[in-house]
Amino acid sequence: MDWNFEEALNHYRNQGAPGDQTAVVQFLKEVQAQKGSIPKWMLTRAAESWGCKESLFLAYIRRLPSLRLEDSHTLELCGSVNCGRRDDLADFARALCKQKGIEFRLVPCMRQCGKGPNLRFDGRLHTGVTRQMLEELLNQ
Ligand code: FES
Structure with a gap:
């Protein structure tokens, strides 16, 4: 079965994201595993869907060196x-x-x-x- 971003958003929302750190980190790791890196638009969409700020995700990505933003500078x-x-x-x-x-x-x-x-x-x-x-x- 193909990976579906919207289903992943719903899954991790049910796991407690964006309030639960573990759920957010697992979400980011899953996105990266599927895409090779984390596309910025997916963060924008997740923030919109979960009602949080995109900066929350950027903070996790900065703290965890294994996570990488797509085309990041x-x-x-x-x-x-x-x-x-x-x-x-x-x-x-x-x-x-x-x-x-x-x-x-x-x-x-x-x-x-x-x-x-x-x-x-x-x-x-x-x-x-x-x-x-x-x-x-x-x-x-
Ligand atoms: S002090 Fe900046 S390059 Fe040497």
Whole structure:
């Protein structure tokens, strides 16, 4: 029998989702097992169906490294003095990533200190980063 997303939604609602953590995590694992990763539209649909916020699912996905959003982006910000610690850039980047469902990591020095603040977005290095540049980058 083919897997049916709507049936899965109903099944895990009957298991206590979205209030029950275990049911939510099992739901996310099942979606990933069926699809290879978790499509964003399925989170939107689940939030709509269960009457909760999509950010609930994103929080679980961030906490459990085995879960992966489909086409998810990763932002790695150098957390050293010349970069992420300058102008509270790390706090700003973290909040922006959270809002957009982008994985955020604070990483050690990228050895480009003279060009900081530095970050990698999906592996590509960006130097001399400002808050405005960050907003533009994450809005693409
Ligand atoms: S301090 Fe950021 S690259 Fe070295």
